[in-house]
Amino acid sequence: MMFLIFIAMVAMICINVPIAVALAMAGVIGLLLNEGTGSLVNIALDMYNGSTKFSLIAIPMFVLAGAIMNAGGITDRLINFVSAIIGFIRGGLAMVNIGVSLFFAEISGSAVADVAAMGSILIPQMKKRGYSKELSAAVTSSSASLAIIIPPSIPMILYAASSNTSVEQLFVAGVVPGLLGAGGLMIVAYIFARRYDLPTEEAFNMPRLRETFMDALPAFALPVIILGGIFGGFVTATEAAGLAVIAAIVVAAWYRNVDFKHLRQAMLDGGIQTAVVMLLVAASVLIGGFLTRAQIPQQMASAILEITQQQWAILLILNVFFLVVGFFLHSAAAIILVVPIVIPLVTAAGIDPVHFGLVVTLNLAIGQQTPPVASVLITACSVARANIWEVSKVNIWFVGVLLFVLFLCTYVPAVPLFLVEYFYR
Structure with missing residues (x-):
């Protein structure tokens, strides 16, 4: 059946x-x-209760904070600052793209929002400086997926809600893998820059660095509030999301550079994105209820444990499974549909649910780059006006970095869990 x-x-x-x-x-x-x-x-009541969990309130809050950040001129100042730091390196604009994605990821938690915001600004500039449209789209797309690895992350919030795991610990677990991913992407970008003799942006200039740092200084308050509050145990992830919105409003007002037309459109897009996620969450209650009562997850766990009880083999099976799922489902749908099924297996095998949550997130970050669904890659290709298959030929090298980080985090749990152990255990 x-x-x-x-x-x-x-x-x-x-x-x-x-x-x-x-x-x-x-x-x-x-x-x-x-x-x-x-x-x-009780279908209607079950769906309503499932979509009104307190932790899920963080999703629209982080999306709104990202919209305010982009419309308030904050993004431009971050680009100027990162360019002053690493613009002197060959292929510096590609590295600026990756570096700014790190900052933007710490506000929005959405890879699609990241690629839409960064791509519309940086892809045209990269093409003007001699980058191919395929390389421009690949760099923007792959770096945008850092948004679901580095906290705050909407997929992590959904995973926590689906598995009854601490979202704060998941956020902390994503920091080191996110930084490793950014470093690896920069190395690949530099190799491409040397191969195609791409230009540097500007000579390193300390006064210029100081000037852009002071200009961007108020914007640095946003990740400090979010990560500092969560790491310090002062606020929950949901409370941090509310503080991020307030801080983004204050910083945008400080710069006096709010594009209200852009803000309105970004808020509408964010509202639609949030509504889609909430509908998925509500619908998952029904399929989850059926699976639980039919004992499907427990049966699957027993079947796999009869084959092997080795954690490394179970993690390999689950990695392959989630990589395949990522080809065909968006990250939110994949988490909501699949995580409740595999959690009994994870628990029975003695795998840390926080560790597994980070593994799932990395798999789905790769899924955002692999057609046919590839929501982030498609958005980047649309902005760059490039063919998705031609971009994929370039992007495969950047996806290779994400795969390396995935398997490193899978089989060396200390990489994602080091900070979790330090702050919480």
């Missing part, structure tokens, strides 16, 4: 039925066949 329901759900998605609707219909069909019409009485 489960197989037939899964086939029906995939068929609905293939004919462009919205994923949330397909999930909800699959859940309703499963409950109806498994328990009869009596199980459908």
